[in-house]
Amino acid sequence: MYTNELPYEINRELCRLLDYKNSWKNLAGIWMEYSPFEITYIEQTAQGQERSPTEYLLQKWGQDIHKVEELFLYLYKMKHLSALLCLKPVVRKDLHRKIIKLKKSLNTMEKENEIDNEVSLQKSSDQTNGSIRSIPWIVKQIEMGEPLPNTASLQSVSLSINYNSINFNETSSSETYGISTDEITSRHVFDIPKINYEELKEATDNWSKENLLGSGGFGQVFKGEWKHLTVAVKRLSNNHDCNKEFIREMCLNQYRHDNILPLYGYSLGGAGECILVCQYLPGGSLLHRLKSRTPTPLTWSQRYNIMLGVARGLLYLHTMKPPLIHGDIKPGNILLDGNLMPKIGDFGTATLYTKKLNHENIPKTKKLIGSWPYLPGEYLRDRTLTPAVDVFSFGVVMLEVATALPVIDQSRNQQLLLVHIKELLKEGVDMASLEDPALLGSEHASPALCHAFISIGLHCTKSMQLRPTMLDVFMELDEMEIPVDN
Template identity: 30%
Template sequence: MDPTLQAIISAIASFILLSLIFTFIYFLCHTTSKHHHQTPPRRRTRSIQTTPNPSFFSITESQLFDPSLKQIQMLDLVNATRNFSPDLIVGDGGFGLVYKATLSTGATVAVKKLSADAFQGYREFRAEMETLGKIKHDNIVEFFGYCATGSDRILIYEFIEKGSLDQWLYDMSSTGDMSSLRLPLSWGTRVNIIKGVANGLAYMHNLERAIIHRDIKASNVLLDEGFKAHIADFGLARRIEGSHLHVSTQVAGTMGYMPPEYVYGATAATVMGDVYSFGILMFEIATCRRPNWPIKSESGKEIRMVEWAIKMVSEKREMKMLDASVLKDDLKEKEVLEFFRIATLCTNESPKYRPRMNEVVKLLNQIQDETTT
């Protein structure tokens, strides 16, 4: 056969073969695509525990909560807060705003409206529901109920009249009314406040399923009309069993109050972490020094508040540590020294050497049978 003709026939055959291959591939893809679009979508199931988007939260999902927890309707909260008026804001937390409101029942409450776009706020909502919503103690803020509508997540608590311990230690300003002027806390009042916090923590730690608060600090201690302490903000709290520890991949707490084992990367949060934070709070309420602010030592070096406090105790200079606004006339030095000794025990670097909270309560009660304001 003529070589030229042979080449032409080969080229035509190759073209026909390639055309058939491309036609087959196109047909196959078209059929698969058509089948894919005609396949009905799979039904999605949602779980409160695993959904990553808080906007999926709905009224029907509230049926999964403990039925003993009271659900308050959004319309009632809108009326009680005058549609969440800025004039009623009494607090601004990390995950939302707090409003003072009066319900239709006449009860004055604090309404915490969590940020709708904060996943951490959603986790805080769940934590408070699973811990604070199921306990009751004189030194723990009372949980009134919740509201869950669409992406809104709202928690309702008793309203504590005098605000946070943090405000009383550092904000002495008046709101314009002489009756609301914040005077320095007396030594007796400070000891009673610490006793209240200790009682609340001891109760939590000794439940059948212990609760670790994980964020004990001055701003999370509220004071009522009689200056009785109420532990608040259980957004980082966790219920635990067995060995009283909670394994977490995230560090929880506030710098300055956080125990060293958390700072150094320990994944197990324990009741002893709360004990350490409580000891820091003891130093803070006695000295009126913020734990997360460095203190310049006599050598000129900046050190942590807890380092400074422990050094002062070791040098027997406890009386010089006291907040200058505390009246010294009725102070008993022996009581002050014991107070700082307990705080030092609680802030031991090693968790195993810290006392448990029920032991701390006994030690504090031995300072004074009854401390008056």
């Protein structure tokens, strides 16, 4: 029997079992070898059609002519006993032995777990009675006499905020950081290595100006050599906003993905100084590459791969549970390694996104976050943060990458790049003529790609209701045909 021939009742029950706790995703990703993006597509399509994602998965998989026995063996490897029992009436009798074997195995595991639970309970009791592992990070820092970022504010922080509705951008009259110290210590900070402050002073040659990579309102970034590794050391200014950024980045910039800048560790210096240590990327920022044109301008193939990588990184953030809104996507926050692979950096404005039917928990900010030329009208009006904000910002970056024009230019009639391009299109200007002047008319020019980049950029910057998701954008980019550089 083939999977698309399963009796209705059996198929319905199997879908119910695999929909529970999203077991179908393990089946799809590990055993059926669907990519994370295909799994996300299946999930979103099923939601749009108001149907079971397992049903849609089995329908899609069944198009390649698979037998029920194949599905049975995958479920056996997953140790999904209930699903095996569901399929028992429609598989060969010799496979029934696997159900018996799995039952025995699960019974043995259950007994072992009972013993482990007893041991864990004893350990938990020991920790409650004063074990060092039960002491929160903040408390340990205070007991050891080490300085904290704005310690008075941290000690008076409100503990009433739930993890599922964290908003890092609102502060109360008691100067809360938008997240409780308990949440920070138990969920996040224990996972981040603490680096000795003196090691970082030595790594940067005592904060030498020769190692200074950049500076701004947040503080300074230095290049350093630490434990035979080249790193970027972000030395934050000692003020309330930078302390908030420190905690926000500590908590949120821990997602491991090829297109996200990894955070190696943190340090606390004298007088409450906060320091973050990240991977050093020799390619600099996308902004620098678009402006400097050295050693040579980016080719279309390189521009495409950079934007595809950024789209992949944003898709990863937007499809987490709960999704993460970066909030400040712009060329300056897109960093490039030696091979021009992009990594999204600066999570200082990142926000966890929770959405309920009554929209009460959609994050709102009193203060403008991000860089306003890259922000959509709906955010500038009511400060409502959704993943669509990142999509809009991505679209503006696509326009910059295609044209190399500044995002804001006071010498233009329309100072904002997005408005400027829309005005030119109304006048009948060919989009291909807006190609980066460094490429336009040369052997490396590509009117078709310039047109495609601007089209995607304009699509991403439509009104919120018409704006695509990052999945839509990624898939559109992924399907494009790009010339290979010689």
